[in-house]
Amino acid sequence: MTGLAAEHYFELVRPILPEFKGFESENTTRLGCGYDFRLRTAKDDRFLAVEVKGLRGLTGGLSLTPREYEAATAMRSRFYLFVVKNFQKSPFHEIFPDPLSGKLEFTRSERKVIQVSWLASV
Numbered sequence: 001m002t003g004l005a006a007e008h009y010f011e012l013v014r015p016i017l018p019e020f021k022g023f024e025s026e027n028t029t030r031l032g033c034g035y036d037f038r039l040r041t042a043k044d045d046r047f048l049a050v051e052v053k054g055l056r057g058l059t060g061g062l063s064l065t066p067r068e069y070e071a072a073t074a075m076r077s078r079f080y081l082f083v084v085k086n087f088q089k090s091p092f093h094e095i096f097p098d099p100l101s102g103k104l105e106f107t108r109s110e111r112k113v114i115q116v117s118w119l120a121s122v
Contacts, residue, residue, distance in 0.1 A: 006054030006084040007036055009091055014039075019080070019095055023048065034071030035079065049075050054084045064106065072100050 023039035035049035081099035
């Protein structure tokens with residue numbers, strides 16, 4: 001729920017953000033490409049990628065999926081992490097360009113999951 005609300009927040013404020021001035025936005029959340037929005041200008045084939053995360057409070061943890069991490073690694077200065085904070089009271093945002101080489105420190109976490117299912121032939 002917070003993620004969807006954060007994406008809507010980004011769509012509302014993006015036109016007035018200096019970092020993304022002059023860019024048109026395409027929602028890519030359902031494409032599984034490693035970011036939520038592709039931003040392009042009319043005169044350039046290159047694009048910026050924006051991954052949007054939401055936090056209920058002022059602080060919290062966030063994670064990147066393997067695909068998001070790969071996109072951030074490949075795109076570096078063209079990849080932005082847009083974090084919407086404080087959804088419980090008054091939302092505001094923080095933008096992290098090239099988040100893997102900035103002030104955020106990501107640590108790798110592995111988890112094994114056992115999934116049970118029942119199969120039948122018809």
